[in-house]
Amino acid sequence: xxxxxxxxxxxxxxxxxxxxxxxxxxxxxxxxxxxxxxxxxxxxxxxxxxxxxxxxxxxxxxxxxxxxxxxxxxxxxxxxxxxxxxxxxxxxxxxxxxxxxxxxxxxxxxxxxxxxxxxxxxxxxxxxxxxxxxxxxxxxxxxxxxxxxxxxxxxxxxxxxxxxxxxxxxxxxxxxxxxxxxxxxxxxxxxxxxxxxxxxxxxxxxxxxxxxxxxxxxxxxxxxxxxxxxxxxxxxxxxxxxxxxxxxxxxxxxxxxxxxxxxxxxxxxxxxxxxxxxxxxxxxxxxxxxxxxxxxxxxxxxxxxxxxxxxxxxxxxxxxxxxxxxxxxxxxxxxxxxxxxxx
Amino acid sequence: xxxxxxxxxxxxxxxxxxxxxxxxxxxxxxxxxxxxxxxxxxxxxxxxxxxxxxxxxxxxxxxxxxxxxxxxxxxxxxxxxxxxxxxxxxxxxxxxxxxxxxxxxxxxxxxxxxxxxxxxxxxxxxxxxxxxxxxxxxxxxxxxxxxxxxxxxxxxxxxxxxxxxxxxxxxxxxxxxxxxxxxxxxxxxxxxxxxxxxxxxxxxxxxxxxxxxxxxxxxxxxxxxxxxxxxxxxxxxxxxxxxxxxxxxxxxxxxxxxxxxxxxxxxxxxxxxxxxxxxxxxxxxxxxxxxxxxxxxxxxxxxxxxxxxxxxxxxxxxxxxxxxxxxxxxxxxxxxxxxxxxxxxxxxxxxxxxxxxxxxxxxxxxxxxxxxxxxxxxxxxxxxxxxxxxxxxxxxxxxxxx
Numbered sequence: 140x141x142x143x144x145x146x147x148x149x150x151x152x153x154x155x156x157x158x159x160x161x162x163x164x165x166x167x168x169x170x171x172x173x174x175x176x177x178x179x180x181x182x183x184x185x186x187x188x189x190x191x192x193x194x195x196x197x198x199x200x201x202x203x204x205x206x207x208x209x210x211x212x213x214x215x216x217x218x219x220x221x222x223x224x225x226x227x228x229x230x231x232x233x234x235x236x237x238x239x240x241x242x243x244x245x246x247x248x249x250x251x252x253x254x255x256x257x258x259x260x261x262x263x264x265x266x267x268x269x270x271x272x273x274x275x276x277x278x279x280x281x282x283x284x285x286x287x288x289x290x291x292x293x294x295x296x297x298x299x300x301x302x303x304x305x306x307x308x309x310x311x312x313x314x315x316x317x318x319x320x321x322x323x324x325x326x327x328x329x330x331x332x333x334x335x336x337x338x339x340x341x342x343x344x345x346x347x348x349x350x351x352x353x354x355x356x357x358x359x360x361x362x363x364x365x366x367x368x369x370x371x372x373x374x375x376x377x378x379x380x381x382x383x384x385x386x387x388x389x390x391x392x393x394x395x396x397x398x399x400x401x402x403x404x405x406x407x408x409x410x411x412x413x414x415x416x417x418x419x420x421x422x423x424x425x426x427x428x429x430x431x432x433x434x435x436x437x438x439x440x441x442x443x444x445x446x447x448x449x450x451x452x453x454x455x456x457x458x459x460x461x462x463x464x465x466x467x468x469x470x471x472x473x474x475x476x477x478x479x480x481x482x
Numbered sequence: 483x484x485x486x487x488x489x490x491x492x493x494x495x496x497x498x499x500x501x502x503x504x505x506x507x508x509x510x511x512x513x514x515x516x517x518x519x520x521x522x523x524x525x526x527x528x529x530x531x532x533x534x535x536x537x538x539x540x541x542x543x544x545x546x547x548x549x550x551x552x553x554x555x556x557x558x559x560x561x562x563x564x565x566x567x568x569x570x571x572x573x574x575x576x577x578x579x580x581x582x583x584x585x586x587x588x589x590x591x592x593x594x595x596x597x598x599x600x601x602x603x604x605x606x607x608x609x610x611x612x613x614x615x616x617x618x619x620x621x622x623x624x625x626x627x628x629x630x631x632x633x634x635x636x637x638x639x640x641x642x643x644x645x646x647x648x649x650x651x652x653x654x655x656x657x658x659x660x661x662x663x664x665x666x667x668x669x670x671x672x673x674x675x676x677x678x679x680x681x682x683x684x685x686x687x688x689x690x691x692x693x694x695x696x697x698x699x700x701x702x703x704x705x706x707x708x709x710x711x712x713x714x715x716x717x718x719x720x721x722x723x724x725x726x727x728x729x730x731x732x733x734x735x736x737x738x739x740x741x742x743x744x745x746x747x748x749x750x751x752x753x754x755x756x757x758x759x760x761x762x763x764x765x766x767x768x769x770x771x772x773x774x775x776x777x778x779x780x781x782x783x784x785x786x787x788x789x790x791x792x793x794x795x796x797x798x799x800x801x802x803x804x805x806x807x808x809x810x811x812x813x814x815x816x817x818x819x820x821x822x823x824x825x826x827x828x829x830x831x832x833x834x835x836x837x838x839x840x841x842x843x844x845x846x847x848x849x850x851x852x853x854x855x856x857x858x859x860x861x862x863x864x865x866x867x868x869x870x871x872x873x874x875x876x877x878x879x880x881x882x883x884x
Binding site for chain 1: 549551598601602604605606608609610612613614616617620621623624625763764767770774827832834835837838839841842845846849
């Protein structure tokens with residue numbers, strides 16, 4: 140029982156990442172009808188927002204400490220980050236420490252800006268072109284973004300740790316009545332899961348309870364009629380694109396402590412999240428989220444020692460296997476609407 | 483000749499000439515000159531040109547004619563190369579059985595994948611092929627290690643049985659050969675400052691490519707090809723006329739899979755090594771890029787696209803800052819720095835950036851690829867000429883897409 144619970148928990152963080160990326164992809168597909176292969180790159184850009192902020196905070200100047208000497212008797216050089224001077228030593232240290240959560244504030248405007256630029260500068264011209272063209276041009280864009288990041292940050296993963304207070308592990312097993320130590324779970328993964336829930340809930344609430352969201356939903360159902368009512372639907376869809384970019388970016392920001400960001404993390408996640416979208420059903424937001432968590436959890440079950448011993452390699456192919464089976468038996472995906480992209 | 487009309491015949495003759503004279507065409511700059519690094523006439527690269535050309539020609543039969551965008555074609559290339567290496571290991575170092583077996587295995591595998599994937603179309607088809615390819619990649623990487631040798635890759639070894647070959651006495655692995663002629667055989671021709679390399683392996687690949695090109699030419703012009711185009715244009719209408727598109731698309735899928743297998747077989751015939759990364763989805767993406775860049779649905783496009791990408795990969799990635807400083811050495815020093823700084827991200831290790839930008843530009847502005855670009859240029863010149871002679875009254879004449 141506790142082993143099963145552990146696997147479910149293990150699957151949640153990856154599932155959260157899948158769900159967040161797939162949610163953004165579906166938002167873009169559902170509103171604009173564009174298949175965005177650059178969405179993984181947006182996830183990666185988000186992660187690098189966190190890296191950038193971390194680096195900015197750590198900008199420092201070198202001074203000579205007049206008091207302390209090293210063991211040879213030379214004066215000791217000390218690196219003092221500029222933030223120490225601006226905000227005081229304690230606040231500065233705290234800022235460096237909490238740079239990943241703080242990056243959320245930094246990433247939101249950046250990602251919105253990137254999203255707006257992308258939509259106005261490129262995607263807008265591809266509404267009327269076939270899906271294959273959209274896939275291809277966004278695939279090209281993904282390569283370009285990836286290479287730009289590689290040029291500025293190098294090819295190696297850049298470790299970006301979570302704040303000290305959140306790096307430990309929680310003994311969930313003891314807390315809910317199993318043996319102590321049976322379920323040890325890192326705090327940050329819990330944070331990531333909670334964060335994903337909040338974002339997903341936020342997006343759903345936004346679409347459900349605001350006038351803006353209502354108009355967007357109406358536009359998803361029938362774009363022309365909404366346009367005829369005198370509503371500038373294009374503008375709203377552009378904003379939706381920016382929101383989707385923002386969701387992907389934030390998913391990337393918070394993912395940095397789990398896996399050090401590198402330039403190809405976007406592509407790695409992209410393929411999987413497309414599979415997630417298709418499994419959930421093209422154009423269904425709920426389906427994308429459900430499938431994201433489902434596949435994340437399934438993947439972690441498949442990597443259990445007993446199952447791998449029984450069916451070697453299953454942990455690496457489970458997602459694709461599920462996708463193939465679902466596509467063949469239920470082409471619409473789990474919760475897809477009828478007629479979306481079915482020819 | 484060969485059942486081709488005169489236009490295709492000219493095209494085919496041009497391709498034959500270009501392929502067979504490639505060692506001259508690709509080596510325009512004299513040895514030891516500044517520009518010699520742009521020479522692409524060395525065997526390794528020339529072989530890659532034609533092998534990826536074959537891969538792209540095959541992909542184009544599926545994508546260009548039928549409109550099915552497969553994101554998993556590298557899997558067939560990978561299966562072909564594993565099958566090829568196994569033939570080299572078990573049977574003989576002669577490349578002919580290896581190539582034939584590669585084609586057969588890739589064909590069988592693509593029949594299975596195609597039969598399942600073609601139940602869906604559009605993006606679902608793309609995702610299905612992608613899923614199959616990623617599955618084969620993961621399996622080749624881990625579970626099938628006895629067959630594929632995991633992440634090390636499948637190599638020849640001294641203790642391979644090779645039942646048809648007499649094993650060599652000197653304790654080295656014999657080279658791949660074609661009835662006794664070794665693949666790495668060749669000779670250099672020095673003409674003044676130029677050095678042209680003629681390599682047997684390249685010529686074998688080139689001839690195979692010409693055959694492959696000829697077959698695709700015939701497919702494009704056949705009723706079968708028309709059928710595939712009909713599938714691309716409107717499947718529903720085709721179904722209403724009483725035709726079932728499935729056998730045609732499946733045939734196209736298997737043919738393109740066999741082309742991929744042929745490419746894989748040739749690859750191991752030239753360099754007997756097969757690794758799982760050949761099957762990764764980025765490799766499938768590469769052949770898509772090649773086909774689009776050259777012009778999907780055109781005959782020559784995929785070969786050109788493969789050439790451009792491989793040229794970039796091998797030549798542009800070699801240019802570094804020192805070379806750039808050499809080029810701009812005539813400028814004052816500060817200007818040199820500025821130019822080098824500006825160009826630096828696009829060359830050397832950053833050539834992917836150039837490729838990505840180029841690819842985006844092609845998709846945005848030239849959906850027909852390089853071939854359409856050429857046609858537009860040609861039309862521009864023709865119009866100017868005719869307007870000179872007739873005094874401006876011109877009718878834009880329609881050209882078919884090849």
